[in-house]
Amino acid sequence: MKFEVTILGSSSATPVYNRNPTAQLLNCNEKFYLIDCGEGTQQQLIKYGFKASKIDYVFISHLHGDHYFGLIGLLSSLHLNGRVKPIKIFAPEPLQEILALQFKYSETVIRYPIEFVATQTNEPVQIFENADLVVDTFVLNHRIPCTGFKFTQKKRLRxxxxxxxxxxxxxxxxxxxxxxxxxxxxxxxxxxxxxxxxxDSDTPKKYGYCSDTLFDERYFGSITDCDLLYHEATFLHDMLDRANVTHHTTALQAGEIAKMTGAVKLLIGHFSSRYKTLQGLLDEARSVFENTELAIEGNTYTI
Amino acid sequence: MKFEVTILGSSSATPVYNRNPTAQLLNCNEKFYLIDCGEGTQQQLIKYGFKASKIDYVFISHLHGDHYFGLIGLLSSLHLNGRVKPIKIFAPEPLQEILALQFKYSETVIRYPIEFVATQTNEPVQIFENADLVVDTFVLNHRIPCTGFKFTQKKRLRxxxxxxxxxxxxxxxxxxxxxxxxxxxxxxxxxxxxxxxxxDSDTPKKYGYCSDTLFDERYFGSITDCDLLYHEATFLHDMLDRANVTHHTTALQAGEIAKMTGAVKLLIGHFSSRYKTLQGLLDEARSVFENTELAIEGNTYTI
Known part of the structure; x- marks a missing residue:
């Protein structure tokens, strides 16, 4: 059963050096789950040959623009392209108000049902389950309420x-x-x-997604033993003070988190615009956790 | 004195075939004016080597998303990149509420002044004047309130x-x-x-910008004798019924408008996603008005 993630955006805060704000497309058994949706996500989907129409679930970690400004455009395009099947959005509650306001002033009545599920950001909670997958949220430590997501395959049949x-x-x-x-x-x-x-069936795999967060042991229990752990690594460790002020993580810390939580593989992203090239971030994470890769846009990583 | 416009987006409604939603960058005497700002405009600015920081004025024609969804991201990036000088936005009034809501939930307090000027959509009005340029609005006929813009160079010194x-x-x-x-x-x-x-000084030049509109003689008086007239040409004329229902213009009609209003040159854009190639639209407009060009992203047109 396919279980893989494609990077659509890898930049923190602002687009730069051909890197776009955060978005990832999870393919689990040919069902598609969008994780965060920075500006230009719909263009990135087209660029890499994915059909936005196949996405049935969207998970938004928090309401900093680089993680959701592309959603209103994506939803509008689905509408204009004739979608009728529902879409389900898991996101902080105010996003519903933001979307509604924009639909109101464009006098758009979306033709397909948008089911909105407010993520709660005080404690971990299972928010989704279908035949293939269970999704749990956990609480990240960012400047505004921010949710991580763990995607766990269901136990398969023998x-x-x-x-x-x-x-x-x-x-x-x-x-x-x-x-x-x-x-x-x-x-x-x-x-x-x-x-x-x-x-025996294949062992169910786990994908952990930690978008924007301070290094904080309180969420480590929610991401133990991930087969693939995506963790932001906005800065090199010489910028630790800046990481602490802005509630972000360094590449070294991301490596430490992967090690402490028993990840099989670490994927780092959300790169600061100060880094034109990324090798330094990769080297730093690998100095602690060897099996690390960079989240490169257009690349697909098996979980 | 430089007076030219660069196309950043040429697609109607949804991005497709490497075409992005509407945005244009006007350079008048090395001052930069952004006209509409569809999703991905900040990425397009980077792609074509422009600094968003140089933009001091933004003109938004209407609140369909393909004309403004990129603005919140652009304003956020200017903030994150340390802008302190003011920016002035001319747009339909509700845009202010939309921006404010998004800044509120991201807990962003923009460090530079945003001066907001609500465009009024009932009658033509001069909304801007500086040493180089006068800008007038006029009323387009679209499904929601929509404003055209005329950019007229000031009479230069002898x-x-x-x-x-x-x-x-x-x-x-x-x-x-x-x-x-x-x-x-x-x-x-x-x-x-x-x-x-x-x-004698050079004759002041005029740029007319007609974003989304039905063919409607009432605004033709506002765009007479443009040196360059940008007019949407969403459909071929065999789709006239569709153009009328959606309040858009055909390429043939755009040619007729250029002819009727005495334009020197016509630039057509806002191409429907049904047209993978654009030659048909160009040929149709040229059948009525020979001096027509396609709005091609990345191209700069002297006014």
Whole structure:
């Protein structure tokens, strides 16, 4: 099952050096989840060959513009392009008022349902579940209320050993039960032990998304053992004072967080406009946590 | 004196085929005026090598998102990049409320003064004047209140025939008076007739900007004799019904308007996403008005 994330924006605050404000597209089993939506996200989707129409869920971490100014344009374009299926937005509550005001003055009545779910920013909470995925929020420490997201694959069904089942002429009507781990007493008297006819499913994977935050141990418990941990790394560590004032993280700290929380792989982004090239940030994170990559726009990372 | 306009966005409604929503940058004597500001305008400014910091005036025609969704991001970036000098925005009144709401929830207190001037949409009115330029609004006929803008160069000073003035040892302290057309009786008894020592200034040029509108003779009087007339041409004329329903103009009509109003040159833009290539629109406008060009992003047009 596909579980991967494509970077659409990697810049902090302002677009610069061909880097755009934050947005990511999560593909879980060919369902598409947009995480943050900075200005120009719809142009970035087009640039990298994605259809905005496939997005059914949007997660906005907080209401600094570089994380949501592209949403109103994206929603408007979906409307103009004839969307009828609903979209669900998880975001801080005031976003609903902001969107409504802009629709009001453009006299736009959106043709598709927008279901708005206010994220709450006081404690971690599960906000979403479908057949593929569970999404939990957690509380980041930023200048304004800010939510991190953890995307966890659902436990998959067991895998059938089809050759064996076929050679022993076990009817396919039993397959769904076997996938669910059931042992069977067949009418002909055979006893089918599940462990002999199935193998374990793939281990569910976890993607942690920490957009804008101060290094703060209180959220580390929410991002343990991520297969891929995205963490902002706005500054090099020589700018720690600036990171503290602006409630951001350094590349070194991002590496430390990945190590402390047991991540398999770290993806750093939200790069300050002061860095024209990013190798220094990568080197710094890798000095603590080797398996680190830069969030490069257009690149897709398997989770 | 430089008087030219650069196209930053040429698409109607939604970005597509590498075309972005409407924005134009007017350069008059190295002062910069932004006309409309669709999503991604700040990225387009960077792409084409312009400094957003040089923009002191913004003119927004109406509150459909493809004409203003980029403004909040641009203003935020100017703030983050340390701007202190004021910016003046001419726009429909509700834009102020929209901007204020977004600044409120991001807890942003903009460090530079934003002077907001509500455009009025019932009748033509002069809204701006400085040493270089006069700007008048006029009423377009769109689905929501929409303002066109006419940018007229100020009458320039007369040009001195410097060789002649120098050879006759006329003191430079008289030059400013001569530039203003004054005849002089010098203390030494010489009579200096202005017409013998100066030539006419360049004729002031006019740029007309008609963003989104139905073909409607009522505004034609406001755009007579433009040296460059920008007019939307969203559709080919075989889509006239659609143009009428959506309050837009066809390429053929744009050509007719240029002809009827005595434009020197016509620039067409705001192309519908149904047109991957634009030659058909250009051919159609040229069939009525030969001196037509397409508004191509990144291109600069002398007025």
């Amino acid at each position: 895998k059938l050993i089809v050759d064996k089942l076929e050679s022993e002429h076990i009817d396919i009507e039993y397959y769904p039960l076997l996938k669910r781990g059931v042992d069977l007493n067949l009418p002909d008297g055979r006893i089918i032990l599940n462990k002999d006819y199935t193998t | 040009k001195l025939i410097v060789d002649k003035l120098e050879s006759e040892h006329i003191d430079i302290e008289y030059y400013p008076l001569l530039k203003r057309g004054v005849d002089l009786n010098l203390p030494d008894g010489r009579i200096i007739l202005n017409k013998d020592y100066t030539t």
